[in-house]
Amino acid sequence: MSATPASPLHLAVALDGTGWHPASWREQVARPRDLFTAGYWADLVAEAERGLLDFVTLEDGLGLQSSQFGELDGRTDQVRGRLDAVLTASRIAPLTRHIGLVPTVIATHTEPFHISKAIATLDYVSTGRAGLRVQISARPHEADHFGRRTFPPIDLGELRSPAGQERLTDLFDEAADYVEVVRRLWDSWEDDAEIRDVATGRFIDRDKLHYIDFEGRHFSVKGPSITPRPPQGQPLVTALAHQTVPYRLVARQADVGYVTPRDAEDARAIVAEIRAEQEAAGRAGELLHVFGDLVVFLDDEQSAAEDRRARLDALAGEPYTSDARVFTGTPAQLADLLQELAAEGLTGFRLRPAVAGHDLPAVTRGLVPELQRRGVFRTAYEADTLRGLLGLARPANRYAAA
Amino acid sequence: MTSKPLKQIHLAAHFPGVNNTTVWSDPKAGSHIEFDSFAHFARTAERARFDFLFLAEGLRLREQGGKIYDLDVVGRPDTFTVLAALAAVTEHLGLTGTINSTFNEPYEVARQFASLDHLSGGRSAWNVVTSWDAFTGENFRRGGFLPQQERYSRAKEFLATANELFDSWHGDEIIADQATGVFLRDAKAGSFVHTGQHFDIHGQFNVPRSPQGRPVIFQAGDSEEGREFAASSADAIFSRHATLTDGQAFYTDVKNRLAKYGRRPDQLLILPAASFALADTDAEAEELAREVRRQQVSGATAIKHLEFVWNRDLSSYDPEGPLPDIDPDVSGDHISKGRAQVRMYRDPLATAREWRELAAANNWSIRDLVINTGNRQTFVGSPATIARTINDYVQADASDGFILVPHITPGGLDDFADKVVPLLQEQGVFRTEYEGPTLRHHLGLAHPDAADDRVAS
Numbered sequence: 001m002s003a004t005p006a007s008p009l010h011l012a013v014a015l016d017g018t019g020w021h022p023a024s025w026r027e028q029v030a031r032p033r034d035l036f037t038a039g040y041w042a043d044l045v046a047e048a049e050r051g052l053l054d055f056v057t058l059e060d061g062l063g064l065q066s067s068q069f070g071e072l073d074g075r076t077d078q079v080r081g082r083l084d085a086v087l088t089a090s091r092i093a094p095l096t097r098h099i100g101l102v103p104t105v106i107a108t109h110t111e112p113f114h115i116s117k118a119i120a121t122l123d124y125v126s127t128g129r130a131g132l133r134v135q136i137s138a139r140p141h142e143a144d145h146f147g148r149r150t151f152p153p154i155d156l157g158e159l160r161s162p163a164g165q166e167r168l169t170d171l172f173d174e175a176a177d178y179v180e181v182v183r184r185l186w187d188s189w190e191d192d193a194e195i196r197d198v199a200t201g202r203f204i205d206r207d208k209l210h211y212i213d214f215e216g217r218h219f220s221v222k223g224p225s226i227t228p229r230p231p232q233g234q235p236l237v238t239a240l241a242h243q244t245v246p247y248r249l250v251a252r253q254a255d256v257g258y259v260t261p262r263d264a265e266d267a268r269a270i271v272a273e274i275r276a277e278q279e280a281a282g283r284a285g286e287l288l289h290v291f292g293d294l295v296v297f298l299d300d301e302q303s304a305a306e307d308r309r310a311r312l313d314a315l316a317g318e319p320y321t322s323d324a325r326v327f328t329g330t331p332a333q334l335a336d337l338l339q340e341l342a343a344e345g346l347t348g349f350r351l352r353p354a355v356a357g358h359d360l361p362a363v364t365r366g367l368v369p370e371l372q373r374r375g376v377f378r379t380a381y382e383a384d385t386l387r388g389l390l391g392l393a394r395p396a397n398r399y400a401a402a
Numbered sequence: 403m404t405s406k407p408l409k410q411i412h413l414a415a416h417f418p419g420v421n422n423t424t425v426w427s428d429p430k431a432g433s434h435i436e437f438d439s440f441a442h443f444a445r446t447a448e449r450a451r452f453d454f455l456f457l458a459e460g461l462r463l464r465e466q467g468g469k470i471y472d473l474d475v476v477g478r479p480d481t482f483t484v485l486a487a488l489a490a491v492t493e494h495l496g497l498t499g500t501i502n503s504t505f506n507e508p509y510e511v512a513r514q515f516a517s518l519d520h521l522s523g524g525r526s527a528w529n530v531v532t533s534w535d536a537f538t539g540e541n542f543r544r545g546g547f548l549p550q551q552e553r554y555s556r557a558k559e560f561l562a563t564a565n566e567l568f569d570s571w572h573g574d575e576i577i578a579d580q581a582t583g584v585f586l587r588d589a590k591a592g593s594f595v596h597t598g599q600h601f602d603i604h605g606q607f608n609v610p611r612s613p614q615g616r617p618v619i620f621q622a623g624d625s626e627e628g629r630e631f632a633a634s635s636a637d638a639i640f641s642r643h644a645t646l647t648d649g650q651a652f653y654t655d656v657k658n659r660l661a662k663y664g665r666r667p668d669q670l671l672i673l674p675a676a677s678f679a680l681a682d683t684d685a686e687a688e689e690l691a692r693e694v695r696r697q698q699v700s701g702a703t704a705i706k707h708l709e710f711v712w713n714r715d716l717s718s719y720d721p722e723g724p725l726p727d728i729d730p731d732v733s734g735d736h737i738s739k740g741r742a743q744v745r746m747y748r749d750p751l752a753t754a755r756e757w758r759e760l761a762a763a764n765n766w767s768i769r770d771l772v773i774n775t776g777n778r779q780t781f782v783g784s785p786a787t788i789a790r791t792i793n794d795y796v797q798a799d800a801s802d803g804f805i806l807v808p809h810i811t812p813g814g815l816d817d818f819a820d821k822v823v824p825l826l827q828e829q830g831v832f833r834t835e836y837e838g839p840t841l842r843h844h845l846g847l848a849h850p851d852a853a854d855d856r857v858a859s
Contacts, residue, residue: 025578025585032578032585036610038489038521062509064592064608072606076586081576081610084517090486091521094437110510113461113541114480121483125437145509147603194477198427201702204477206470209463222540224463224470228435228477315583 009338009376010348010390012102012291013048013363015041016059017079019355020295020322022067023315025079029357036083038091044356045092048099051364052378054389055100057133057238057350060085062106063142070139070154086118086132093126100386102131102238107178108171109137109146115178116185116225123230128385131236131255134179136171165245172249177216179237179253184212186234187397188224210399232387233394240293242323244273251277255392256289258350260324264340267292271345287392291348292341293324294334297355298362302329312354324352331366335374342376411796411831412673412803412845413823414498415447416456418811420464420475422707423677423777425697425809432812434475439812440484441491446812450819451833453844454496454527455488456640456805457481461505462538464740466706467715471738473703475811482514489522496841498527498620503560504534504553505542508601511560512567515617516609524613524840529620529640532557537739552600554627559600561619561635569850570594571611614840615850633659636670637847640805644674644780649800671845676780676804680817684783691782694809695773704769707776711750711757713737721769725761730754780804788818789825796831 018025018032025032034040041058048056064080066073085103093101101122105115115132123130137143138159140151158164193208212223238256241247250257251274259274261267271290278288299305305328313319320326327334338349351367353359371377383389417440418424425431433439444455459481464471481499488497497518501511511528519526532553539546548556575591577584592607621632622640632639633656643652649672657667679691699707701721709716713731730750747753761771781788795801808814826832833844842849 023583026580026583028580030580032580033576036520036576036612038523061608062513064606074589076589077583078585080586080591081571081608083520083609084482084513087482087486087514087517087521090483091490094441094487094490109507111505111542114506117480118483121479124435124479125484125487127437141605145603145605146507147601148507189477196426201427201700202472203426203475204470204472206472209470209476219543220540220545221542222462226460226463226477227479 007342007376008378009342009371010054010289010291011363011368011371011377012055012057012100012348012350013053013360014057014059014293014350014352015044015356016352017065017082018357019359020352021312021316021320021354022078023312024355026315027312027355027358030355031357032079035079036081038088041088042092042095044360045096045099045101047360047364049096051368052381053099053364053368054348055102055129055131055236055386057102058085058088058104060104060106060135061142062109062137062145063139069156072141086115086122089130090122090125093122093129096126096129098129098381098384098389100129100131100236100389101126102133102236104133104135106137107134107175109142109148112178112181112219113185113221113225116182117227119182119235120186120225120227120230123232123235128231128387130230130232131238131386132182133238133240134175134249135240136175138167138171169245172245174218176249176253177214177218179249180216181212181214181219181221183234183237183253184214184398185221185223185225186230187399188212189229190397190400191229191233194228229397232385233397234387236386236390236392241274247274248277248281250274251283251288252281254288255387255390256291256348258291258293259346260293261341261346262325264344267341267344267346275345289347289390290345291350292346293350293352294337295322295324295326295352295354296334296359296363297326297328298331298334298359298366300330300366302333305329308358309354320354322352331362331370334367335370338371339374339376408831409796409802410833410846411792411826412671413450413452413832414454414456414496414673414803414805415443415452415815416458416675416805416807417443418475418808418814419458420460420478422474422698422703423807423809424475424811425694426475426811427697427700428810430810430813434811435477435479437484437487440479440488442812443815444488444492444495446815446819448492448495450815450823451836452495453803454498454525454841456498456529457485457500459500459502459531460740461502462541462740464738466709466738471706473700473706482518485526486518486521489518489525494525494836494839494844496525496527496618496844497522498529498618500529500531500622503530503532503557504548505538505544508560508563508567508596509603509607512564512607513609515564516568516612519612519614519617520609524842526612526614527618527620527638527841529622530557530561530636531622535740554631556600558631558635559598563596563598563601563603565616566594566596567607568611568616570607571609573611573615576610614842618841618845618847629656629659632656632670633665634663638671638673638845641672641674641801644676644801644804646795646798646800649674649795650798653799653801668846671802673803673805674801675807677777677807677809678781678788678818679779680781680783680785680788680822682784684787687783687787691779694779695776698809699769699773699776701769704772707772708768709737710741711747711753713750719768722767725758725768725771785821785825789822789829792822793826793829793831
């Protein structure tokens with residue numbers, strides 16, 4: 001360990017069904033029959049809050065889950081079906097007090113006007129703890145659920161071809177416009193627009209409401225929002241990114257980017273690329289978090305974690321693979337890894353519990369105390385808002401006269 | 403002597419809206435956007451054993467004369483998101499949200515209602531509204547794309563498509579047997595194909611069947627098309643006919659339309675919006691009613707309401723002075739945007755003539771005229787008077803109950819809950835405890851069975 005005090009880490013947990021391993025639902029702790037109840041999600045988020053985590057993300061999608069990238073797999077041996085992530089987050093918000101709530105939204109098929117007011121409302125409901133994770137969908141079967149666009153078949157290999165890269169760039173450009181609209185709408189009311197001036201009968205000062213007049217290649221949106229500026233001003237915008245095109249989205253529009261480094265060297269390269277893009281986007285002075293994503297199997301003994309992973313792989317019929325590095329071991333080993341990666345410029349981590357009912361408590365009751373002992377994680381919530389927890393100031397309104 | 407058994411009354415609470423019914427200038431008026439206001443309002447409604455809470459929606463801020471209208475409450479939350487949060491602070495109360503079928507897609511809305519129904523344990527309801535205007539459309543990717551005459555055709559197909567999605571899961575698909583490793587009974591769960599004039603979609607819906615099967619469906623339009631839509635497809639109507647004779651006429655009209663769709667009268671509830679002025683005595687309530695109407699119509703508001711008819715900038719007129727001599731402008735675009743109310747004045751020249759005569763005969767100023775021609779509170783009186791009137795209207799088939807619209811946020815329902823509801827309970831016409839977990843239970847509506855519907859269609 002270095003002698004200088006380590007900078008504190010930020011920790012988030014990514015919630016998806018019963019966990020990220022496809023056989024996780026078969027574990028005793030998994031509660032698969034409760035997946036479509038509020039109580040299940042409330043319990044998970046309460047556990048995350050007990051561990052003083054910065055926030056949870058909630059996965060979502062506009063089609064059934066699949067083990068295949070671009071199409072449905074027809075499998076019946078894995079969790080299928082899910083609840084809307086924004087509504088799940090909102091259902092939990094009144095039951096929690098400190099933890100951030102970051103649902104996934106799909107930019108490709110939804111309306112930025114609706115999502116902007118939905119996340120603003122989540123921010124009101126949680127008194128300043130809302131964010132979003134923006135995602136695209138290139139899947140043809142999800143486009144068929146909307147019937148407004150037709151997407152050609154895709155697989156991961158094809159996406160790496162020049163034509164595939166062009167399609168991806170297009171979808172991410174659209175997502176960047178989408179986030180721009182969402183953000184402008186959050187600012188479309190100045191904070192003091194509501195005046196309740198009985199003398200003149202005016203409820204608002206309409207000079208403090210602003211048309212956003214967004215005109216883009218994919219859509220135009222007039223504004224202002226129907227919802228006043230949310231408590232945080234700008235709720236948190238986050239995105240997962242695996243390569244240059246999405247790194248650019250993170251650099252242009254996000255407060256937190258999730259990346260998937262294989263090792264410390266990879267982490268250093270990814271962080272350098274995002275920082276360069278950040279500078280190119282004119283955001284050099286702004287705080288932009290880069291979090292490492294890791295799938296975690298956590299047990300007090302490394303052999304127990306390995307056995308558990310092997311048992312789940314046997315149930316699934318194949319070894320588990322992921323876009324993110326898969327960690328299998330003890331809280332102390334994970335703490336070592338997180339500190340090693342943090343030394344390369346990652347400011348936090350989003351952990352994906354392999355089994356939510358096991359690995360989430362292992363994070364909050366094992367990893368967190370370990371990081372606290374090392375002086376790199378909070379021992380109490382130090383702020384009332386999600387931006388506050390992440391060290392992000394409440395931003396000035398882009399439309400307010402200076 | 404034989405008599406009809408007493409009807410049970412249904413009561414709901416409309417969160418005060420963004421119009422001049424809501425008095426924001428009162429010292430008791432709280433926030434219209436902080437969650438605490440919604441939670442207070444919902445908890446009051448649940449304490450009073452109301453059937454449900456009702457939220458309106460508007461997707462573009464209103465404008466008049468090209469400027470954002472600033473005299474009423476402006477700003478509200480996203481309907482779905484606030485209802486999901488209210489599910490956390492209530493246990494039984496139904497959660498009814500207005501969602502526009504024009505500026506949404508069936509797959510997404512069906513996901514949201516099915517999710518809300520799961521997250522509330524079966525308490526969701528959808529007030530299906532439709533619009534066509536390009537003004538609101540400027541906030542959306544697709545713009546104002548719908549010809550006015552197609553709005554009900556799209557709304558009907560939208561609802562039918564959403565129902566197909568709700569019914570695409572039958573409720574028995576999820577096995578989740580940890581021992582055998584079977585999660586889903588059927589790999590094709592949620593399959594749907596819809597081919598129609600407005601929607602051409604197919605695939606698999608990704609929210610399993612919710613506790614109510616489908617949300618309770620409300621309809622609010624009053625036109626001939628709206629009434630047919632309700633008779634064919636809705637579980638309840640949010641109507642505006644809250645007086646005895648008007649209510650009875652509407653009730654009879656709509657219930658008589660049900661037979662041709664193979665439906666019984668008890669399968670469609672008629673629930674008019676109703677405002678109230680409640681005080682200890684009838685005389686005090688009359689005084690309160692007058693005072694509230696003056697609060698609702700400030701001088702500035704009176705001028706703006708006159709502009710709805712005149713369709714001209716009347717800002718140079720004195721609200722305490724006489725009505726304008728000039729006639730309404732019937733030539734062009736309407737001065738007011740995003741407001742359904744202005745369509746009420748079909749013949750502005752005649753309305754202006756009539757109003758001038760009324761004002762002259764009564765010596766009314768502009769403000770007096772607007773106050774006196776505007777809506778009087780539906781119920782004015784002591785707790786006993788209001789309880790009796792509500793019960794009389796329901797037993798006389800003017801409605802099946804009421805959606806109450808208080809004028810103060812968030813405490814405007816408190817006195818009603820504490821003083822009127824107990825009297826209705828004493829008369830045996832309103833529940834003292836919730837009898838079931840879902841909104842369909844509260845409203846006496848059957849839970850749809852997806853499998854049966856599938857066989858029948």
